[in-house]
Amino acid sequence: MAVDRLLNxxxxxxxxxxxxxxxxxxxxxxxxxxxxxxxxxxxxxNNSLESYNEQLQRMQELEDPYTSWMPQKPSIMFVFISMMxxxxxxxxxLAIAIGFDLVSKEKETRSLKSLLSHxxxxxxxxxxxxxxxxxxxxxxxxxxxxIALGLLLIFSIVPTLEEFAAILIFGAVSLGFLLAxxxxxxxxxxxxxxxxxxLIYTLVIFFxxxxxxxMFGAMAADAFAxxxxxxxxxxxxxxxVVRTSSGGGYFVSTASQNVVYGxxxxxxxxxxxxxxxxxxxxxxxxxxxSNLLSPQMNYYTVAIAVTNPQIxxxxxxxxxxxxxxxxxxxxxxxxxxxxxxxxALIVFPSAFFAATYVKFMRMDIR
Amino acid sequence: MIRTESLTKVYNGKAxxxxxxxxxxxxxxxxxxxxxxxxxxxxxxxxxGMIEPTGGRCLVxxxxxxxxxxxxxxIIGYLPEDVGFxxxxxxxxxxxxxxxxxxMDARERKERIAKLLELVHLDGVTQKAGEYSRGMxxxxxxxxxxxxxxxxxFLDEPTANLDPEGVxxxxxxxxxxxxxxxxxxxxxxxxxxVREVCRTVGLLAKGRLVAQGxxxxxxxxxxxxxxxxxxxxxxxxxxLPELEDPEIISVxxxxxxxxVRAKADIRDRLTETLFxxxxxxxxxxxxxxxxxxxxxxxxxx
Numbered sequence: 115m116a117v118d119r120l121l122n123x124x125x126x127x128x129x130x131x132x133x134x135x136x137x138x139x140x141x142x143x144x145x146x147x148x149x150x151x152x153x154x155x156x157x158x159x160n161n162s163l164e165s166y167n168e169q170l171q172r173m174q175e176l177e178d179p180y181t182s183w184m185p186q187k188p189s190i191m192f193v194f195i196s197m198m199x200x201x202x203x204x205x206x207x208l209a210i211a212i213g214f215d216l217v218s219k220e221k222e223t224r225s226l227k228s229l230l231s232h233x234x235x236x237x238x239x240x241x242x243x244x245x246x247x248x249x250x251x252x253x254x255x256x257x258x259x260x261i262a263l264g265l266l267l268i269f270s271i272v273p274t275l276e277e278f279a280a281i282l283i284f285g286a287v288s289l290g291f292l293l294a295x296x297x298x299x300x301x302x303x304x305x306x307x308x309x310x311x312x313l314i315y316t317l318v319i320f321f322x323x324x325x326x327x328x329m330f331g332a333m334a335a336d337a338f339a340x341x342x343x344x345x346x347x348x349x350x351x352x353x354x355v356v357r358t359s360s361g362g363g364y365f366v367s368t369a370s371q372n373v374v375y376g377x378x379x380x381x382x383x384x385x386x387x388x389x390x391x392x393x394x395x396x397x398x399x400x401x402x403x404s405n406l407l408s409p410q411m412n413y414y415t416v417a418i419a420v421t422n423p424q425i426x427x428x429x430x431x432x433x434x435x436x437x438x439x440x441x442x443x444x445x446x447x448x449x450x451x452x453x454x455x456x457x458a459l460i461v462f463p464s465a466f467f468a469a470t471y472v473k474f475m476r477m478d479i480r
Numbered sequence: 481m482i483r484t485e486s487l488t489k490v491y492n493g494k495a496x497x498x499x500x501x502x503x504x505x506x507x508x509x510x511x512x513x514x515x516x517x518x519x520x521x522x523x524x525x526x527x528x529g530m531i532e533p534t535g536g537r538c539l540v541x542x543x544x545x546x547x548x549x550x551x552x553x554x555i556i557g558y559l560p561e562d563v564g565f566x567x568x569x570x571x572x573x574x575x576x577x578x579x580x581x582x583x584m585d586a587r588e589r590k591e592r593i594a595k596l597l598e599l600v601h602l603d604g605v606t607q608k609a610g611e612y613s614r615g616m617x618x619x620x621x622x623x624x625x626x627x628x629x630x631x632x633x634f635l636d637e638p639t640a641n642l643d644p645e646g647v648x649x650x651x652x653x654x655x656x657x658x659x660x661x662x663x664x665x666x667x668x669x670x671x672x673x674v675r676e677v678c679r680t681v682g683l684l685a686k687g688r689l690v691a692q693g694x695x696x697x698x699x700x701x702x703x704x705x706x707x708x709x710x711x712x713x714x715x716x717x718x719x720l721p722e723l724e725d726p727e728i729i730s731v732x733x734x735x736x737x738x739x740v741r742a743k744a745d746i747r748d749r750l751t752e753t754l755f756x757x758x759x760x761x762x763x764x765x766x767x768x769x770x771x772x773x774x775x776x777x778x779x780x781x
Contacts, residue, residue, distance in 0.1 A: 122580045130568060224564025228624060230530050231558035232581045233550045479530060480521065 119234045120242045127246025131212050132253060140208045141254050145261055147200050152262045155193035156269050162188035190266065190277050191421040194284050197262070198417050201288050202410050205254075206320060209292040212250055213299030214316050215309035216243050217474065222309065227479055240474040244300065244467060251292045259285045280445050284420045287413065290459040294409035295320060297466035304473045324410045331404025339397040343389035346382040402454075409462055412455040423448030481506040481632060481663040482527065486536035489522050489687075496522040498687035499536065504665060504680070509658050511678030512667040515779040519687040520667040521561060524634050527665070528558045540632055554582065557630035561637040561667075563621030567610025571602050571620045574609055575627055582628045596623040599653070614641035622653065632663045639673050651677050671775050683778055690778055699771040702778045712740040712747055715763035716754060725749060739767065 131137050166187055217240075220226035229239065259281060266273065273281060299316045306312035405411035423445060449456065482504040489497040497519040504510040514520050525531045527538050529549030538545050545552045565574045572593055579589040597603040600619040609620065618641045625633060635654075639647045654677045658664055668674050674681055675695060682692040683702070691698040709729055714720065715737045723731050729741040740750070747764050754761050 118583075119581055122577070126566075126577055130566075134568070220564075223567060224560065224562055225566050226564075227530070227560045228563055228565060228578070228621070231528055231553065231560065231625075232578050232627075233553040234581050235550070480525065 116234075116238065120238045120245065123234070123239055123242025124245035124249065127216070127243050128249040128253075131246060131250035134212075136211050137208070137250065137254075140204065140211055141257070144200070144204045144208060144254065145258060147204065148197060148258045149261050149265065151196040151200065152193055152265050155196045156265060156271065159188055159190060159193050159271070160269070162192070186424075189422070190271055190273055191280050191284070193266065194262065194281065195418075195421045197258070197284075197288070198414065198421075201291065202324070202413060205288065205292050206295045206324075208254060209251060209295040210299045210313070210316050210320065212247055213296045214303050214313045216247065216300055217303040218306055218309040218312045219303075221307065230479060236475050236477075237471065240304075240471055244297075244470070247296050247300065248293060251296060252289055255285050255289045255292065258288075276445060280420050283445070283449070284417060287416045287420060287456075287459065290463070291409055291413040293463040294459065294466075297463035297470070301466045301470045301473070304470045304477065323408045327404055327408045328411055331401045331408075334404060335397040335400040338400050339393055342393050343386055346380070346386050406454060406458040407462075409459065412458045412462075415455040416449075416452050416459060419448040419452045420445065481508070482510075482538075482540055482665060484523070484527070484536065484538040487523065487526060487533055487538050488535035489519070489526060489531070490534040495687050497526070497533075500684075500687070500689055502682055502689060502692065504663060506663055507658065507661050508680055509654060509664045509666065509678045511674030511681040512665060512684065513669065513671060513674055513681055513775065514684035515669055518669075518684045520669075520684055521636055522687075523684070524558070524636050524665070524667055528556060528634055529553055554628065555630055556632045556634060557625035557628065558634045559618075559621045559625040559636060559638055561640065563617055563624075565609040565612075565617065565620060565624075567608060569609055570607070571597065571605060571609055571612070571616075571623070574620065575624055578624050579627050592627065592629075593623075596626055599623065599626075601649070615643055615646050618642055619646065622650070626657075630662065632665065633657060634665045634667070636667045638666060638668070639670070647673075671772060675771070683775065685778060695771060699768075699774045702774045709741045709743065710745050711767040712742060712745070712750065713763060713765050713767050714738045714740060714750060714754075714761070717760040717762060720759075721757060723750065723753070725753075736762075 217226070220229070226239075230236070263273075263281065295316075298319050299312070302312040302315040302319070303309070306315060405415075482502070484500050484502045487497055487500040487502075488495060500519075500523060502523075512520050512523070522531070526533050527540060527545060529545045529552050532546050540552050541555055543552050543555075565571075566577070569577070575593045575596065576589055579592060584592065594603065597605075600623045602616065602619055602623065605616070609617070612620065618638070622635075622638070625635070639650055642650055654664055654666070664677075666674060666678055678695075680693060681695055681698055683690040683698055691701045693701070714723075717736065719736055720733055720738050723738065723740060725742070725746055727743045727746045729743060731741070732739045740746075745766065747766070751761055751764055
């Protein structure tokens with residue numbers, strides 16, 4: 115494979131994308147919504163900051179006896195939480211829009227035969243197409259982040275170095291999510307004879323992995339984990355621990371039956387606790403496994419870890435204590451907790467790109 | 481310049497091209513004839529390195545295509561049947577995209593493209609290729625096939641979408657390119673088209689080469705066998721009498737006209753006999769098989 119030929123294909127594909135009406139319209143919509151939600155996010159951030167300052171001031175005035183408790187300074191990453199919801203919808207549509215007819219259109223217009231008659235290998239064509247698409251999505255993502263950063267600066271909010279790194283990682287994760295659907299669309303475009311069919315197949319997969327899969331995951335968890343263990347007789351008062359977090363249309367909740375410590379000396383009760391913990395772990399494991407196949411769920415999980423590491427730490431804390439740790443976890447630590455989701459975000463598009471590659475190399479071009 | 485040895489391509493257990501042995505010399509204009517579905521396009525795809533043969537091999541300018549397709553593509557040009565382009569780009573932009581694969585610098589590309597667009601009468605056309613008529617696309621296809629100034633040119637049904645004026649220009653262009661020493665391989669199912677431009681032909685039917693040579697040689701080879709007999713057409717002004725000659729096998733008479741089957745060409749003796757009997761000879765010729773009829777019969781076989 116020669117780099118110059120690969121880049122020639124990629125350059126042409128990139129240029130086709132960024133000048134196509136379809137791309138410009140969807141990108142425009144994405145950027146406008148992005149700007150609006152970032153603006154709203156900034157307002158929320160400013161309000162939180164104001165309330166934080168008031169709390170600080172009040173504590174100083176009262177010479178607060180609760181010296182161990184300090185209000186938490188809001189992070190500017192809250193601003194980016196709102197980006198997640200429309201990124202999964204509009205971003206997904208953008209990725210599908212640029213990928214679903216990349217190969218099928220060439221088959222329909224017969225330009226592929228003309229192209230293949232010139233000295234270049236098939237893998238240079240398909241890799242060039244993929245590279246051009248990745249470049250166009252990267253360009254879209256860079257524009258969205260540039261607008262967000264610009265708005266932050268306009269409102270005199272200057273990110274720290276760690277926040278800036280988090281913003282870049284958020285961009286990279288969002289790009290990874292877009293690539294997942296771009297890869298699906300490209301595969302379908304290679305497999306289908308017509309662009310219309312390629313689009314339908316892509317949308318079917320899009321809805322299957324974004325909606326059906328998490329639903330099936332929950333059903334499978336119910337089916338495989340079985341019934342929760344029976345409580346021993348005369349149990350201590352049960353306490354339901356419900357932890358929720360929300361942001362920009364994303365809502366996650368974990369609920370579990372648990373107990374206050376106090377009856378821990380009772381062997382029956384201890385056994386029940388262990389069984390309950392196993393039951394919860396089992397359910398969570400099955401659910402997590404099925405969610406790993408969904409780019410949406412992986413994206414949500416990783417993006418939450420980047421934008422709000424505290425929530426992730428709270429969710430991962432041992433169930434009986436179910437509270438956020440005192441120390442705010444760092445970005446690296448938060449990412450470490452979601453390494454499987456990060457890996458899944460890389461593996462998902464890679465698998466589809468590999469399928470595209472194999473299919474394209476064997477494609478009948480008569 | 482072009483050689484195939486037992487070239488075979490099998491699709492789903494069925495041979496599209498079956499043990500094809502073909503040879504085309506340098507500078508020839510070769511017509512590859514055959515009905516639709518005979519395997520002409522499949523053969524061209526193998527010769528241009530776009531698909532791999534199931535068996536046998538093909539060579540262009542001594543290079544085995546399956547082993548080094550890129551090297552072959554650098555010296556050939558190919559005009560596919562129903563050629564397609566990128567509809568969002570102008571003809572010039574399409575050609576520029578293809579030209580970049582040959583390592584030409586910007587100035588070289590610009591000069592070459594301007595020359596080719598002028599050659600196919602598309603210079604000054606600014607509309608996008610998606611808005612081109614089929615004839616314009618065909619002409620742009622010819623230009624893209626010539627972008628690298630190829631030694632060998634493969635043209636698959638080149639006149640399929642051209643109007644009469646376009647066909648005339650195409651013929652002139654092929655003659656001009658042949659004059660430059662290029663080898664031209666024209667695939668077509670239209671005999672009249674091949675007849676106009678090609679010096680040698682090969683006839684393909686059901687994936688097999690039925691005959692190869694000049695048109696006359698192929699026609700003779702394909703003509704229905706009549707042993708070694710010669711068919712002589714005779715016509716006189718007066719009613720024909722009985723014809724007698726030891727070489728005559730049979731005579732089909734019809735008033736003033738007859739078709740004589742003889743063991744040898746006896747036209748001189750027949751003319752003399754008729755003259756001595758006071759008859760006026762209007763026609764005396766050897767009946768050659770009609771090429772169209774012969775090819776049609778071969779197509780139907």
